[in-house]
Amino acid sequence: MPHAAATSSSAASAAPVVVALVGNPNTGKSTLFTALAGIPTRIGNYPGVTVEEKVGRFRHRDHTIELIDLPGAYSLVPKSPDEEVAVRVLHGEMNGVAKPDVVVVVADATNLVRNLYLASQVIEVGLPTIIALTLTDLAARKGITIDMEQLAARLGCPVVPVVAPARQGIDQLGDAILAAATAAPPPRPDIAPHLAAVDSSYTPPARDAIARYAWIDRLVEGVIVRRPPLPTVSERIDKVLTHRLWGTIIFAATMLAIFSSIFWLAAPLMDLISGAVDAVAGWVEGALPEGAIRSLLVDGVLAGVGGVVVFLPQIALLFLFVAVLEGCGYLARAAYLMDRLLVGVGLSGKSFIPLLSSFACAIPGIMAARTIENRRDRLLTILVAPLMSCSARLPVYLLLTAAFVPNVAVGFGWLRLPAVVLAAMYAVGVVVAAIVALVLSRTIFRGPPQPFVMELPGWRWPQVGVVLERVREAAVSFLKNAGTLIVAVSIVVWALGSYPKVPPPEGPNVTEAEIRGEALRQSFLGRAGHLIEPLVKPLGWDWRIGCAAIASFPAREVVLGTLGVIYNLGDVDPGEEEGATQLIRLLKNATWDGTDRKVFTLPVALSIMVFFALCAQCASTLVIIGKETGSWIWPTVTFVYMTVLAWLGAFATYQIGTMILG
Amino acid sequence: MKLQGASPRDVPPMPSLDSIPVGSSARVTEVTGADATSLRLLEMGLTPGVEVQIVGTAPLGCPVELLVRGYHLSIRRNEAARIAVSA
Ligand SMILES: Nc1nc2c(ncn2[C@@H]2O[C@H](COP(=O)(O)OP(=O)(O)OP(=O)(O)O)[C@@H](O)[C@H]2O)c(=O)[nH]1
Ligand SMILES: [Mg+2]
Numbered sequence: 001m002p003h004a005a006a007t008s009s010s011a012a013s014a015a016p017v018v019v020a021l022v023g024n025p026n027t028g029k030s031t032l033f034t035a036l037a038g039i040p041t042r043i044g045n046y047p048g049v050t051v052e053e054k055v056g057r058f059r060h061r062d063h064t065i066e067l068i069d070l071p072g073a074y075s076l077v078p079k080s081p082d083e084e085v086a087v088r089v090l091h092g093e094m095n096g097v098a099k100p101d102v103v104v105v106v107a108d109a110t111n112l113v114r115n116l117y118l119a120s121q122v123i124e125v126g127l128p129t130i131i132a133l134t135l136t137d138l139a140a141r142k143g144i145t146i147d148m149e150q151l152a153a154r155l156g157c158p159v160v161p162v163v164a165p166a167r168q169g170i171d172q173l174g175d176a177i178l179a180a181a182t183a184a185p186p187p188r189p190d191i192a193p194h195l196a197a198v199d200s201s202y203t204p205p206a207r208d209a210i211a212r213y214a215w216i217d218r219l220v221e222g223v224i225v226r227r228p229p230l231p232t233v234s235e236r237i238d239k240v241l242t243h244r245l246w247g248t249i250i251f252a253a254t255m256l257a258i259f260s261s262i263f264w265l266a267a268p269l270m271d272l273i274s275g276a277v278d279a280v281a282g283w284v285e286g287a288l289p290e291g292a293i294r295s296l297l298v299d300g301v302l303a304g305v306g307g308v309v310v311f312l313p314q315i316a317l318l319f320l321f322v323a324v325l326e327g328c329g330y331l332a333r334a335a336y337l338m339d340r341l342l343v344g345v346g347l348s349g350k351s352f353i354p355l356l357s358s359f360a361c362a363i364p365g366i367m368a369a370r371t372i373e374n375r376r377d378r379l380l381t382i383l384v385a386p387l388m389s390c391s392a393r394l395p396v397y398l399l400l401t402a403a404f405v406p407n408v409a410v411g412f413g414w415l416r417l418p419a420v421v422l423a424a425m426y427a428v429g430v431v432v433a434a435i436v437a438l439v440l441s442r443t444i445f446r447g448p449p450q451p452f453v454m455e456l457p458g459w460r461w462p463q464v465g466v467v468l469e470r471v472r473e474a475a476v477s478f479l480k481n482a483g484t485l486i487v488a489v490s491i492v493v494w495a496l497g498s499y500p501k502v503p504p505p506e507g508p509n510v511t512e513a514e515i516r517g518e519a520l521r522q523s524f525l526g527r528a529g530h531l532i533e534p535l536v537k538p539l540g541w542d543w544r545i546g547c548a549a550i551a552s553f554p555a556r557e558v559v560l561g562t563l564g565v566i567y568n569l570g571d572v573d574p575g576e577e578e579g580a581t582q583l584i585r586l587l588k589n590a591t592w593d594g595t596d597r598k599v600f601t602l603p604v605a606l607s608i609m610v611f612f613a614l615c616a617q618c619a620s621t622l623v624i625i626g627k628e629t630g631s632w633i634w635p636t637v638t639f640v641y642m643t644v645l646a647w648l649g650a651f652a653t654y655q656i657g658t659m660i661l662g
Numbered sequence: 663m664k665l666q667g668a669s670p671r672d673v674p675p676m677p678s679l680d681s682i683p684v685g686s687s688a689r690v691t692e693v694t695g696a697d698a699t700s701l702r703l704l705e706m707g708l709t710p711g712v713e714v715q716i717v718g719t720a721p722l723g724c725p726v727e728l729l730v731r732g733y734h735l736s737i738r739r740n741e742a743a744r745i746a747v748s749a
Contacts (some may be wrong), residue, residue: 075705079698111733114707199710203696209704213712226732238734336736340722349725349736373698451699451741452725453706456734545694 016064023106027071028134033069044326048371062175109139143227157186197421269313277306304490304561307583313396325471329461346441358388387433496525540654603657615646680742688747
């Protein structure tokens, strides 16, 4: 935080004012955090977007404010790990997070009564408190008017209306925070009189809840004025999208549309990038003398990274769709529609969002499982989440389908076989996850079905800025991976495949290709590869695919880099084919060692895809599973079961594929 | 959310929320059960006296979507069965 801006004001050098944003899920806490502190955070229109605290600093009128964004909570009697975070931060019990000086209760103006439930509990904690009334624009549209002055007077604390996406009320909230820092906390809500009226047969916490609502109902009398309810657009959309039949059909159609468009929308951009990579490789080859450096750059770095970065448009598109789905409010609806199905396999609707998030990346998906109250359901969700096809698998699928799946129309004209194969790969992960969940929930995770109580947020327009930020973040992290991890693994694989140098075979008609092939076979990589060949041969793979797959343990998309490096080092002549990337040309021309039998056939390509759909080749996922479950047992279990399934799946695919296709 | 013995839990004296047809409304009279789930239902605003509308159900009849205190909440039939109502 730049303290240089400090002026004569003595408060500027004082300790920062620590402010916590507490509120029900999906009330706009993170949006407010972004507006106040200017730090992008994950924002979405479903409960449970934020699952851990996030701290940011900003300056307001020469004071430093330390702002804490918190996961949402319905009550200070927590039911799930994410709800617990808010409670612990409020009481100053969270390691590394200062106890707040001021609490901002972020309350949804369209749903004030239920939001005041948590607010009244927060006031009882005894810290200076402010109510930030969010979504006031939506409330106005719904015909809800709130008398802010009356509300503030009755609660005994300031009430500040804000529209964070439009930055309305942000300065006022900043002022209110500074004022509250030196003010007395609001009076405790006087719930006792209502408590006496509650049936004494309820448990003490239940009596408290009932009395609290009675107190709130009294408090808001005359404060909230509703116009007679008109059916809002949100409700009309809802009627169709949560309809038993139409809702299900629309859900399936949406998913298919996404898969198809990832193909045809991204193709032109992909050709552009691929052309640029080829141009750079050509330029390097022309500019540098033949030798280890040129080989390192062309066969190592460019072959590795180039094969991966061409998929940037698809990654960006996937995250664009994800961001729109997250922003509009569809996710919670889909969870509601799918609950029954998920219960059937031993999961629950609450598992749906973590699992759906895992299609983007398993790491946030696994963390999103913190919103699941029950430990058994949470663990089960975490264990199957990595089976959802994440964005790192997408380049693998796309490359192999583009190269080896014939681009013919099936069924309805607009639907093409590559898109169907792509959808099938996603389906493989889902079906296997369902089976694994079913088996585990009937055996080691046996238990009664857990309750499901989930809020369905209204439909909202996704914020353009939030959507673009999500896409940017995904693109940057994809490129960063390509620039670091993939470069590093590519160089290691290049070095292992280039050394030790052996004397080239001699003879009258030894070709360049034979020399390169022999050098690769005699390298460290080649020797290790031949050791593992028996293990991968039943999958239809040659040793080079096996090496590439193993070397992709850090992350799945690395396999494209390693494939590029290995086949580039060897005796493959990429040839010239219009409209295909360098890597596709390499793979298409690869042959089994010492023969002219092609390595890659349709069954082999499918077998690789199925392997990558099911394998656990992602070090970060295993680390996060260890962190979230607090034990190294679960990452081990995940790695073992997924690798075994991946091998079996690839084996079955290859064997059956060869039987059918000959 | 009554303590044992206060009311016969397996035979609610009144109809429960899961017996209310889609589209109609009812008034909550009691939330039975003394566990975290019943507490959560109360915390979500399903307190005695409040009016609830059944907005719809998911494809296989479960969960159900409720309109309570001006917002939409989904719960399973199991949970709905804990909520005694009067029409
Ligand atoms: N129309 C409108 N939408 C808003 C406003 N504030 C937030 N939103 C939207 O409300 C949704 C929820 O916002 P978030 O900031 O993610 O809410 P949160 O409280 O952090 O949610 P959790 O982290 O899940 O507890 C997003 O879709 C936002 O774009 C507002 O003032 N007006
Ligand atoms: Mg948030």
